[in-house]
Structure formats: C-alpha cells, structure tokens
Amino acid sequence: METNSLQADLREKLFKSSAKCIDISTSYKKSKSSNQRKKSEYTRKSAPKSKYDDLNNEEREEELQKVKAGISQRVLFTPEQCRDIEKKIDKVVKLSEMGIYKKHTVDRAPLRNKYFFGEGYTYGSQLEKKGPGNERLYCKGDVDEIPTWIHRLVVKPLCEAKIIPEGFINSAVINDYKPGGCIVSHIDPFHIFERPIASVSFFSESALSFGCRFSFKPIRVSKPVLSLPLPRGCVTLLSGFAADEITHCVRPEDVISRRAVIILRRVRDDAPRLPPVIQTDSPSRKRTKEKGNHADKVEVNRCNYFSSSSEDEAGKREDGYDSGDAMRPVKVNSKVKVICLSDGLPSHNSLQRKDI
Numbered sequence: 001m002e003t004n005s006l007q008a009d010l011r012e013k014l015f016k017s018s019a020k021c022i023d024i025s026t027s028y029k030k031s032k033s034s035n036q037r038k039k040s041e042y043t044r045k046s047a048p049k050s051k052y053d054d055l056n057n058e059e060r061e062e063e064l065q066k067v068k069a070g071i072s073q074r075v076l077f078t079p080e081q082c083r084d085i086e087k088k089i090d091k092v093v094k095l096s097e098m099g100i101y102k103k104h105t106v107d108r109a110p111l112r113n114k115y116f117f118g119e120g121y122t123y124g125s126q127l128e129k130k131g132p133g134n135e136r137l138y139c140k141g142d143v144d145e146i147p148t149w150i151h152r153l154v155v156k157p158l159c160e161a162k163i164i165p166e167g168f169i170n171s172a173v174i175n176d177y178k179p180g181g182c183i184v185s186h187i188d189p190f191h192i193f194e195r196p197i198a199s200v201s202f203f204s205e206s207a208l209s210f211g212c213r214f215s216f217k218p219i220r221v222s223k224p225v226l227s228l229p230l231p232r233g234c235v236t237l238l239s240g241f242a243a244d245e246i247t248h249c250v251r252p253e254d255v256i257s258r259r260a261v262i263i264l265r266r267v268r269d270d271a272p273r274l275p276p277v278i279q280t281d282s283p284s285r286k287r288t289k290e291k292g293n294h295a296d297k298v299e300v301n302r303c304n305y306f307s308s309s310s311e312d313e314a315g316k317r318e319d320g321y322d323s324g325d326a327m328r329p330v331k332v333n334s335k336v337k338v339i340c341l342s343d344g345l346p347s348h349n350s351l352q353r354k355d356i
Helices: 003-045 057-069 079-097 148-160 240-244 284-291 294-307 311-316
Strands: 070-076 106-109 112-117 172-177 183-187 197-204 206-210 224-231 235-239 248-250 261-266 329-330 337-339
Touching: 003 079, 057 070, 057 224, 057 240, 079 112, 079 148, 079 172, 079 261, 148 172, 148 197, 148 261, 224 235
Parallel strands: none
Antiparallel strands: 070 235, 106 112, 112 172, 172 261, 183 248, 197 235, 197 261, 206 224, 206 248, 329 337
16 A cells, blocks of 8 residues: 555656656746747847838839949859969968058958958048048058059950959958958948959959948848858959949848958049148157068068079969969178069068169
8 A cells, every 4th residue: 555655656757757758848948938938029129220221112223224224244263263362362362461551551350351452542440530531542662563464364354354444453362261251331432442353263252241230239230232252263243333333232131151342443543532641750650660660571481482492392382372473582781682573472562672
C-alpha cells in the first residue's frame, strides 16, 4: 500500500512539473513572438521617410523616368580585364598600409576606404561649415597623382569606346567597401565637378540607390526611387537630373561581399580650394619638425619600399611592378634620393629631385 501511495505521489509531482514546463515554454514562445512583432513594428515605424514616399504612383513614375534619363550603363570590361584592375586596386591598398601615400590621398572609415588621386576635396565631417556647396578642393599637390595604370587600364578603354572624351578626366577616386559598407545619400558637388560622372565597378555586384534617406544607430534606409544594379566591370555615367537633382547612395544591404568602384571625374577650372596653410616656426612647429612630418615619413617609407628588393628581383616583385615600373633609389651626397617614378605609384612631388 505504501509503495502504491509513493508511486501515485511521484506521478502527481511529475505531472505537475511537466505541466509547469509546458506553461513556461508556451509563455516563452508567446513572449518571443510578441518581441519579434514589436521589433518588426519598431523597425517599420522607425525607418526613415523620404520626400518621395508621399508621391502617388503617377508622380513616383514620373520621378523615376527623370532619373533613368540621366543614366547610361555598359559592361565594358571582361572578367580577365577586371582581374588585372583588381590586382592593381589591391596594390593601392597595400601601399596605403605601408604609408606610401600623402596624407589627404587616403580617407579611412570602418567599412569603407577612399583613395583620392589627382584631386581631393573636403566633404562630410571634414567641412568647416556644414552643408552642400561648402566643399573645397585641397591645395594642389596635397594628394597623389593619378596612377598611370588607371589611365592605361581604365580611362583609355573608356575613351576608345567613346564613353568619355580624351583628356576629360583629371580626378580619380577608388572607393573600397567591405561587406556591409555604405556611402550615405549625396550629390557630387557641381561647383567642383563637371558632368558626366563616370564610375566602374569591380570585385562583386552591387547597386546604386537614388532618393534614399538615412537614419543612424542603427543604420536604416528609406525605400529608393530607383535601385540601379551595378555588375562587375560595368561603366555607369550620371548626368542631368540623376547627377544634379536627386541624391544617390550605396546601402549596406547592397554590399554583400567586398566591392570597389573607380570614380572618374573632371574638376572644374574655377572650383574653390582651401587656402594654403601658412607654416610658422612656433614652439609647436619646432617640435613637429624634430619628430618629422608626414611628408618626411612618406619619403622614408617609399625609399625603404624600393630598396627592399635587389635589381634581379625588380622585374618580378610580389606587388606586380615590372622592371619598367620600378623606381630605384640611388645615393647622392650620402642621401637616398629617387631618380624616376613608377607605374601605379604616387608621383610624390617631394621625391622628384631636380638635382639628379
């Protein structure tokens, strides 16, 4: 009898425990479902709203057609040509990490790096006075010259295909995105750049979105008026309404894997520049001189870079420069000086010695 009673008590306890677990599990599922629903509602409610969201279907279609009228695209570069150019982009990244480039050539962000060649300008948080129209070019020589490989491998094919006129390009920017990288909505400043604006995509497919609005922490982006596919090797030209009247951006969700773009533009002759920095021999300036400025470090880095391989290895360097490209330091008056410039390497003014 006692045994039966104990078994009955045990069965009752197990039943109650099981029932309690089921209640907890059901409650958790309901809570989780409720949280997901709240999160979805929060995301939906907190997503930014652009001015285009208030347009009716007819007005939105009219806006879309105006954007499309200012866009032309063509897949110009073969996979083999893309691979050659992508190797050169990798070299730019490597040289940047080695400290070869001038200060304003490289602009780093957590998921996106920019490399300015030919001309560079202030934008975003760099502006002394915020807002469109306040962008300014850096002083001449503050960024490195356009590498000859960009002229040879990218600009020349565009000219031969009659996409851009010869001699038009005097500014090249490489944007290198990591997965999830983005660039916020903007219009390329028309007081600095002529139209059209040309860009070529590499490494992977992506998309250029028009008419979006961003909000942050976390990043959220409104629905675009147009999401323009950007295949690898594709040339995109922006002009008219697409370049001047509506913003464009790259959304984080459109950068699935590493992606790079080379943006080719012409800087206007009358584009405003930052005033030159007047250097004085103040106490802080003297301390800076003693430590060595950025240009001095760049010169040392470049000399170390090219003296790191022997003459026999110059034609087969790991970075891909052949013997015709390599720049070799020689000793003159017990000082290392550079005697010629390489293909794909910055033509640093401080390294072009007239006395050699």
